[in-house]
Amino acid sequence: MTTNHITSVRIKSLPVLDQDEALDFYSTHLGFEVRDDIDLGFMRWLTIALPGGEQLLLELVGGPQHDESTAAQVRDLVTKGAMGGLFLVSDDVHATYAALRDAGVEISQEPVEQPYGVDFGVRDPFGNHIRISQPNEAPQEVIQERYDAAKA
């Protein structure tokens, strides 16, 4: 294995089609806070995070790193729901679900009991998939036992 000194993930890029709308959605509905909002001239460096969490770069699709055709393809994939995903944790997943539903957030799946906890899905305004779960904190061995018990 390569020897390295990497210790953590710092920033993850999330493709968005409008940074203001993305910031409004992720802050209003999901509790993210702005970490950096800097006009670099060539781009708006906009990162958000949950308290204590890693940063998300709300990266506008269509910068000069992509030609027009490639940018159109990426936008096509985002709006089809084919790009990436974000996994969040809630300490009361049913309350989170009710709040987001009542706020009119696009729900892709209602809460479902899983061996590892309860989770549900939403979409951001652009089509990115977001999964919100409340893990049951069971260690992997216990989760495996639950699967085995259900199957026995």
Added chain:
Amino acid sequence: MQLSPREDLNRRMLRARDEMDRRYAEPLDVPTLAAIAHLSASQFGRVFKEVYGETPHRYLQRRRVERAMTLLRQTDRPVTEVAWDVGFASLGTFSRTFSTVVGCSPSEFRARHAPVHVPSCFIAAWTRPRESASGTVVSEKRTGPDAG
């Protein structure tokens, strides 16, 4: 946010597809799905195939089989109940569809596959069969008060 007509259509079709994912055990309700996508019922199937490369019926069939695979792998529910749970009207149709799509019977699949421990959305995305072994689509129509 400015979306091109194509991107706007994608978003509307994604909402309809999410509805299919949620209501997979219910009969395919094209008028409702078309309304979600702001299309006519006659347009919906053609546009869905343009965006996602398969018919709505085909997509629903793969979704149901994927859910059946999960239930077979992770529970001890009888095969008949699994068939009903995912929206099939009869065990015969379910078994035939499952075997066509997966390449083995539901019971054989259960015997060969252990439970997996990853978030359900990954299981759904990565275990959904791409296409049937024969490339055919098995007809499945379910109606009546017991549907869903």
